[in-house]
Amino acid sequence: MNCLEFHRQKLADPRRLSTEAQAHVHGCASCTAFARSVDETEHGLEHALATPVPDGLADRIILRSRTPNRARRVWALAASVALAAPFAIVFLGKSGRPRDDYARLAIEHVVMEPESFTTERNADAGAFGALVESAGGTLRAPLGTLRYIRLCPLEDGTCWHIVLDTPDGLATLIIVPGRTLSAMQVASTGGWSALARPTPRGYYAVVTTSSQATSRLDRLISERIEWNA
Amino acid sequence: MRAYSADLYRYAWWLCRDRHLAEDLVQEAFARGWTAWAGLRDLSQAKAWLITILRNEYARGITRKQIEMCKDELTEADMPAMPSFEAGLETAQIVALLPETYREPLLLQVLGGFSCAEIAAMIGTSEGAVMTRLTRARQTLRQHYADAGKRRMAK
16 A cells, blocks of 8 residues: 555545555554544544534434324424414515514524524634624724634525624624625514624624614624725 | 434534424434334444435435435535635534535544445445545545644734
């Protein structure tokens, strides 16, 4: 086995090296270094992919499997959608899209990612400044203590999900590049208050637990981030 | 079931990146698995079997089509562009940006612990094609780390 073949085998399956590969690496210093570096990357990869498993997952699955009639559940769901449809049509209005959908979308996103409030992740001021810059802004002063930064899927694109510790408590800032928002939107649902505001290269949304806190953070953003046209 | 639920959930989450949907997929995979349990000849293959059910369920119910796995020979141009500000951010985000054809075998190997041959059988391709995809997926990740390191040195 030569070094090239070893590299290929190590990259294809780092944990299952053939006898030939193991013999090669013992006698080759450069492949030993390469193997160590691949193992380090692999360790980071394992850590990154270990998505937290919700508490009680197995119990919930067993419980649901004991529900006597799955078909009945499906019909109940269908019925609830059918009953909700007329209200949804009224809500959506003539345009087919509600006027606050981006603000509501931000609330939904926060609700779907509760670990953002309990996890510290990429809380790096430099990274935050860089992503604000990528969205067409310049950060003049901190908005609060950074706790969480993550690139998340949002509809058919991505957004930056940021959680800040502010004097009003934890607040979420969502920066969405490449989406057009013509005017400010506000939404309030389920104890959450959101505001979405256009930027030259997309929009941002602020989500907190009160309209006052949302307004205060929005004001702070307008004071401390300069959006370049 | 308890032995496999966490691995199945993590795999499902990486397929759809939605915790509720992932839980539903796991639920459905177990429900189908229980129904067809008699058809499982080798109990040591139970995890691979359940993962395959889950994958098919995802393809059937969510995308309404088979997951696209036919591109064996991708060029570097098929790789997603990495915005410079991502350099210091996480591996998970880079994995999320990998093409599906690279990401899926990587998830099956890292999360499921499957060999190239097992992955090939699960996704219906050759062992050689799986090895190529895994090699390229890891090369992409390593390239990302190298670029991030250079940028940090330059600052």
